[in-house]
Amino acid sequence: MALMDFIKKQFIDVIQWTEEGDGTLAWRFPMAGMEIQHGASLTVRESQMAVFVNEGKVADVFGPGMYKLSTQTLPVLTYLKNWDKLFESPFKSDVYFFSTRQQIDQKWGTPQPITIRDADFGAVRLRAFGNYAFRVADPKLFHTEISGTRERYTVADVDGQLRGLVLQNISQAIAASGIPFLDLAANQLKFAEALSAQLSPAFAAIGLELEGMTVQNLSLPEELQKILDQKIGMGMVGNDMGKFMQYQTAQAIPGMVTAGGGGGGSGIAGDAMGLGAGVALGQVLAQNLAQGLNPAAQAAATAVAAPVAAVGIKPDEVMATLEKLADLKVKGILTDEEFAAKKAELLKKLV
Numbered sequence: 001m002a003l004m005d006f007i008k009k010q011f012i013d014v015i016q017w018t019e020e021g022d023g024t025l026a027w028r029f030p031m032a033g034m035e036i037q038h039g040a041s042l043t044v045r046e047s048q049m050a051v052f053v054n055e056g057k058v059a060d061v062f063g064p065g066m067y068k069l070s071t072q073t074l075p076v077l078t079y080l081k082n083w084d085k086l087f088e089s090p091f092k093s094d095v096y097f098f099s100t101r102q103q104i105d106q107k108w109g110t111p112q113p114i115t116i117r118d119a120d121f122g123a124v125r126l127r128a129f130g131n132y133a134f135r136v137a138d139p140k141l142f143h144t145e146i147s148g149t150r151e152r153y154t155v156a157d158v159d160g161q162l163r164g165l166v167l168q169n170i171s172q173a174i175a176a177s178g179i180p181f182l183d184l185a186a187n188q189l190k191f192a193e194a195l196s197a198q199l200s201p202a203f204a205a206i207g208l209e210l211e212g213m214t215v216q217n218l219s220l221p222e223e224l225q226k227i228l229d230q231k232i233g234m235g236m237v238g239n240d241m242g243k244f245m246q247y248q249t250a251q252a253i254p255g256m257v258t259a260g261g262g263g264g265g266s267g268i269a270g271d272a273m274g275l276g277a278g279v280a281l282g283q284v285l286a287q288n289l290a291q292g293l294n295p296a297a298q299a300a301a302t303a304v305a306a307p308v309a310a311v312g313i314k315p316d317e318v319m320a321t322l323e324k325l326a327d328l329k330v331k332g333i334l335t336d337e338e339f340a341a342k343k344a345e346l347l348k349k350l351v
Contacts, residue, residue, distance in 0.1 A: 011037035015069075017048065017097035023155035025103075025136055026147040029095040036093060042067040047101035049139045053094040058140050094149070098139035102211050103155050106132050108166040113221075116171045118181040126185075127219040128170070130192065133211040134162070134203060142207030165202045166195070173198035182227075188215040322346045 012034050017027055043066050044050045050062040109129030118124050136142050147153035174184060177194035184191050196213040203210045322343060329339040 011035055011040075013037050013040045014043065015040060015050075015095055016043040016045075017050075018045075019048075019099055023103065024152055025099055025155060025158070026139075026143065026150070026153040027097045028149070028151045029097065031092060031094060034092075036069060036095075038070060040069045042069055042095075044097075047099060049098045049100055049136075051096045051098065051139050051143055053096065053143075058143065059093070061140055096139075096143060096147075098136050098142065100136050100139075102133045102135050104131075104133040106134065106155070106159070106162065108132060108163050110167060110170070114167070114170060116174050116181070118174075120180050120182060121224070124181055124224055125221055128191075128215055129217055130213065130215040132162075132166070132196075132213045134208050135211055136207060137204070137209035138207035140207070145206050162203075162208075165199060169198040169202065170195060185218050185220060188218060191215045191218065 012031075015029055015036070017029065042050060042062060044062050044064050046064045048064060052059040052062075107129070108131065110127045113125040113127050115123055115125050146158060173195040174181070174191070176198060177184070177190065179187075179190055179194070184194075192213045192215045195215070196210060199213070200210050325334060325339055325342050325346075328334040329336065334342075
């Protein structure tokens with residue numbers, strides 16, 4: 001009976017794997033009812049590695065090449081008992097193949113806006129998406145930590161874990177980069193580099209290597225996008241937020257003047273009051289902004305604000321108001337049409 005059982009045994013002479021392009025990362029060679037013949041050949045192709053597991057422990061890892069499985073040619077790990085003697089007769093051992101080629105165009109994204117800290121704005125909410133590429137770099141570690149004894153382990157099986165790692169590390173990546181958010185939003189390459197540097201150790205901990213990371217889109221809240229557009233429009237360089245706030249104040253003054261002129265029976269008095277209030281408000285904002293930025297600038301802003309705030313509405317100050325309007329027109333704050341209209345009303349007061 002024992003002789004018949006021996007004759008019926010099936011022996012494996014060739015161990016190999018041909019990928020089918022289905023995103024498989026790990027594949028177990030079918031061993032049911034079969035044993036590996038002494039002198040059998042193992043073929044590991046480029047972009048593959050093979051792992052032998054004996055009695056539940058990883059025995060050896062084979063890179064690309066063709067191997068004759070014998071006690072003379074097989075690398076032996078001394079902590080495995082009798083691993084070398086197994087080749088004296090047919091033996092059974094699990095063989096796992098791992099694909100080491102790049103798994104490209106893997107998607108990542110933020111399902112919901114995430115909040116990050118920023119030096120300029122305190123906190124901002126953003127949405128981002130892109131893709132990345134990775135490969136199995138340490139098949140032994142990947143086998144023991146992730147794929148295990150499953151017959152097949154695919155990219156889809158690990159996709160959720162990797163997406164989670166990306167989202168978990170976005171905030172830390174931006175903080176570690178030290179790059180202000182406005183600059184980061186305008187330079188997605190720096191964002192991708194910072195994120196890649198933050199993620200690489202997390203990938204390596206499970207036997208993977210992050211080969212590339214791209215940021216294809218970075219969506220900002222509407223109000224922050226408007227600020228970014230204005231910053232670009234005025235041609236600012238770096239992070240001079242003082243100049244930026246002064247620019248915003250200058251843009252708001254014409255609207256204040258127009259609103260002041262629409263006060264029904266207020267006439268030129270209302271116009272002058274609106275103009276004076278708008279200019280004074282701009283100077284106050286500039287003065288507040290100067291605090292903490294430049295003491296000298298604060299003093300200058302205070303000196304300018306005092307005479308401007310004194311613009312009155314009495315008839316004998318009409319000429320002073322006209323001079324202020326002319327100065328605003330020269331600076332581009334008032335348009336020619338707005339200046340002409342105000343000038344006409346002022347001249348009527350002198351008749």
